[in-house]
Amino acid sequence: MDPLSALAFACNVIDLVEKAIKCGQVLYVLYKDGATDDQDDIATLAGTMEAVVAGLQQAPAKAGIRKSSIDSELTRLLTKSTAICTKLRDLIKKCQPEDKGSIKAAGAALFRKLVHKSEIETLERDLQTCRTGIVSLLSTATHQNITDMQVTLRRMGVQQDSISHKLQMLGDQLRTSTADLHGQLGDILEVLTEAGDAIMEKKILNSLAFADMDSRFISVHDAEKDTFNWIFDRPEEVLAREPGLTVTFPDWLKSGSGVFHIVGKPGSGKSTLMKHLCGHPETMDLLEEWASASGKELIFCKFFFWRITPVAEQKTLKGLIRGLLHSVLRQVPQLSKKLFPKQWWPKKRIPELDDRQFLEAFETLVGDKDILQEFCFCFFIDGLDEFEARISLQRETHAALADKLLKWAINSNGGVKICASSRHFPEFTRKFPSSQQLTLQKLTEDDIYTLVANRLQSNDRFIKLGEMSEDKRIGCDTLVQKILAQADGVFLWVVLVLNELERGLVTSESIKLLERIVATSPREIKDFVQTILLSIPEIHQQGAYYLLAVVMRMEGILTSRHKAVASIQAATNAAIKSYKDRSYHIKLAECAMLFDAADCGRLRDCSDDLAVITSQLDDHIARAKEKERLAERCRGLVEADADLNIRFTHRAIPEALQDYFFHDKSETYVRDDLIAELLTWIALADIRLRCHEEISFPDNLTSNQNSSLWRLTYIARTRLRMYPSALDDSENMMRLLYKTTEAILSALYGTAIPEDQQWNDSRWVRPFGPETSIALGVFDGFQLHEFSGWLIDNKLSWKADRYRLLAYLREIIFFVGMESPIISDTSLEFVFEKLRQRGLTLDGEHPHGHVHNGCQNPACRSWHEFVCRELHYGTIHSGAMIYLEYPHRDESRRVSWHGIEKMLLLGADPDVFLSRKSRECRLLLGPTDETLFTLDKGDRD
Structure with missing residues (x-):
């Protein structure tokens, strides 16, 4: 091996050893910590960059900044940066050992790190490029925004100078008109003070x-x-x-x-x-x-x-x-x-x-x-x-x-x-x-003489009797003198004697008989009235006695003397204001119906099939005949006036009757509880007679029908509460009240038993007017909550009558907010508990997102409608006047927080809001501004 080759080999060996050492070090770090420092740095960089990108993406929407020409390029770089950061995280996670502390896992991780090294480096360079681009674009955008702001500030400076000039001119004008303004404000304050005083005076x-x-x-x-x-x-x-x-x-x-x-x-x-x-x-x-x-x-x-x-x-x-x-x-x-x-x-x-x-x-x-x-x-x-x-x-x-x-x-x-x-x-x-x-x-001797002369000289039989002979004429004059001599100035005694004389003239032409009537008439008024009552034929006593007792009750008098100190709890100020200018009496036609029922022996049954007035006595012959029957059976103690109202002939008669009925224990004993049933029976007949027209909706009530409803309300609120025992103790009473609701529903809506879905129709359920509660079969308007409880227990169920029960609840709670509430707290608590016992609840699914009164959950919709009506029909809310332009508003109306509390106790969803938009203040909104209920301006009519 030549020297160069040997040197190269040695260098390669050294390099290999160095790399081995580095690999060993990396392997050790991976074995010990699970990740290398460079991996941690890259992960931190990616996380920081992701946070920056997210903040940049959300900033325009939060700050309301308008879009510019570079927004699209900035959005592209931000999106690319997010993708790069995601890839880097995935690769770094992939290059980490699956099992920390394992040599084998560390080696595998080291191998994966070497394999993906170049890819990671490339992603790092790309991320750095994106970051540089983002910084450049942000600098450009910032410079552009600063330039725009400078232009805007210069424009605002010009506008400020203009506004300052106008304010100076306005100040000059105000200083010249201060006196007039003070006068106008004084006038306004005076009007407001007078209005407040008038409201307090009325209260x-x-x-x-x-x-x-x-x-x-x-x-x-x-x-x-x-x-x-x-x-x-x-x-x-x-x-x-x-x-x-x-x-x-x-x-x-x-x-x-x-x-x-x-x-x-x-x-x-x-x-x-x-x-x-x-x-x-x-x-x-x-x-x-x-x-x-x-x-x-x-x-x-x-x-x-x-x-x-x-x-x-x-x-x-x-x-x-x-x-x-x-x-x-x-x-x-x-x-x-x-x-x-x-x-x-x-x-x-x-x-x-x-x-x-x-x-x-x-x-x-x-x-x-x-x-x-x-x-x-x-x-x-x-x-x-x-x-x-x-x-x-x-x-x-x-x-x-x-x-x-x-x-x-x-x-x-x-x-x-x-x-x-x-x-x-x-x-x-x-x-x-x-x-x-x-x-x-x-x-009063002359007045009594005038009374006697007027009565007897207008009696055809008495006139004919005096014309029969001279003796008869003298006898008639003597009779008048005897009446005057025994009267002792007591008009009532004279009236009762004249009644007996007129009855005697029907069957006899004997002066002696007439003189005997005068001579034997008791001196004390109570004894005289008792004598008259006992003179009524036994077969007619029951009808006569009960008619007299009914007339007494209509004047607010019980037959039981020891109960006369009782108070009429239901006669609230609301009733007084409604009826103070009205005077209700039993009518002659109703008297005829009562006598007919007595004649067939069914008077005490108060049978609803007999609650029918067969004749209005429109012709004078029918009226005369019925007046004659009244006079014969009641012996002149009551009479029909020009309007065919039955009234006592003297105010002392009811006192004498009360004394007699209190002590009477015979078979004709008059019971106060039956009097209340008879009044309801008579009211049912009156409703049936007057509410016979078929009409579509209650807006078309005739004056006759309205009159009957007011009369029924008067009887219920001021007379039935004198009932001596609990109303729901009488099945007859409950049955008659139920028949009355059927008659009213039939008159108002064309059917006595409407389909349950119809109770969800806003035209059927109106929050105003005395007929509303009647139409619902809710006699709480009369403060007869016992009937409401009976109705819920015996006639309605949550499964079959859900909408009716919800309408029922909404109506009675709505009326609680009135200054003089039609519904008392006692009635509210009683009926509320009854409804809860029957399963009524507003808890459950409250689907948001249904628009324009479209909530499919009837309980949810009822709650939305109720709270919307409360906040808009109440004119005083949080110390400020609300919705003053609403037509027909009730000045005395308050928001029924008590009613809202009851609805919440039933599970109503409190997550609702009142729209603050000036032209949309009839909207009820959900938590994300979706429309839950819209109150149309005309729905109150």
Whole structure:
């Protein structure tokens, strides 16, 4: 071997040994650590580059940077860099030993490293090239953006100079118009203040109102024609007949003071006279003279006590005060701020008034010097003896009441005077001055004569009897004189005697018989009424007794005397506002239906097949015939007025009836629970009669149908709650209420049992109007939640009636948000629990992404619709007014957070949002801005 070859061989051997050593070192590192340093460096480089690339890709979208001409090339390099980094990671992972600490695995890894060495180096060079390109492009883009920003800043500088100039001009203009602006702002503030005051005044009026506030006054019969004229026309004659009287009533109205007391026997016409005086034009004329003499404004108010009603406010001091305050503030609402100043305190949004505040307000009214310098007050208070005295409380006795009236009048320094009436109670006759005390029965002889003459001279049989002979004529005149002699000024006794005489004239022409009727008629009114009731033929007693009891209930009177102190819990302010101008009575046609059922022995069954009014009594012959049957069976205790309403002939009759029914234990015993069933039975017949037209949707309700719905609501909310036992104890009651819902549904929608899917139609389920809850079969609008529970338990199931139950829930919870809720919390809790027991839940799948009310899950859709309606129909939300341009909005509406809470407890998905877009504020959105529900502006109509 020549020297050169030997040298080359030696060098090769050395190089091989060096490489072997390096391989050994690499092998050792792979065996020990699992990766070489250069592999770690490449992996770190790839990871860093991936992070940079990801950040560059997301930056434009986050920053909202507009696209440029180099974006496409930059995107290509970023994509290529991501791919290179991915390949490098894969090769490095491939060149690592599968089993760390294994010589064999380390050797295999070393071999793979040598095999892929060139590929890795190539990828490193390519990655470095991409990085250089990216840096170059970013530098170019940055330079371009800086240039654009410089141009923009220069443009903004010019605009800023222009804006500064315009602001300076605007400032000059504002300085010249400051006075006008302040005036306009003052006007706006004044309007807003007046609006706020008006809302608060209305709320206070609602707090003062109570059930049947004016029913007593309305129920008093008008005076007979040409009676009571003496009180204005012949005052000197009144003075002559009443020795202790020194001030005539007209003089007292015009210039008198204190208390003017009208006293009389039961049935002597005190309430009739008081009503007559309240409406007589001369009363107001003389009082206006009294007020104008001192330069003041007259405020006239009236209150009629009524002891036998279950409404406590109609027979107590707090009721008197609330009634008078309500009347005063209805005439002069601006006095509310003076009488209830705390209600105008900041953050005092809803008036929470109690009896103490009412008394304080009234004491202020009759004692405040500022008020009495501007106003003078005249109060007419009827029936002081009907005040419900409580001996255990000294401040609530008849004597205490008399003292309080005198105090109000005396302490006002002539600014308050009171005309009061009562029976001969010493607590009143001794305390009120005799110089202003009028005894009615001493003065009504002429009025009684007018009444007798009008009644008998209009009776054809009596006229014919007097024309038969001279003896008959004299006998008729003598009969009239005997009535006058025995009347002793008691109108009611005369009315009852005349009723008996007219009945006697039908069967006899004997003067002696008529005289005997007068002579044997009991002197006490209660005894007289009992005699009349017992004179009704036994076969007709049941129908007559129950009709009388039904008429009593319609006037708010129970047959059970010991229950007369019960309160009507359902007569809320909402009901009062709805019915305060309405007066509902049993109609003559309904009376005929009741008598027909009694004649066939099925009255107590309240059978719905008999709840049919066969005739409206449109012709006078039919009306006359039915009036005659009414007079014959009820013996004149009730009568049909010009509007065919059945009313008592005197307000003292219900009291006598109550006493009789309370003690009656015969087979004709009248039960209060059956009275409630009969009222519902009558209401069913009325609904069937009036709601017979086939119509498509409730928008087309006729006035007759609406009238029936209001009447049904009135009966349910103010009369059925007087039911002496639980409503759901009566299967008859539940059946009748169910038949009523069927009749209403049939009238409104053309079918008594709609398909369940139809309850998902927005035209069927409207969130407004009294008929909505009725149409749903939801009597919570009447606060009869027991029926709702019965309906759910016996007629509805979650499987077959899912949409109806959801509509039911949505409706009752919606009404909770009202200021004067139609649905009480008791009803809500009761029905809510019933629905939950039946399996109603909003839990489960809530599919997002369905658009325009398209959610297929009915529970989910119900929740979306409910919350959307709540947030848009509520006008006050988080202290700000929402959606003011919405038509027909309810100013008293609040968002029903209580209702929303109940829906959430049922599993409703809370992940919903209200759109903040100005023109899309009726949208309910999901978490990714998808539309869940859209509330159309017209869907409320």
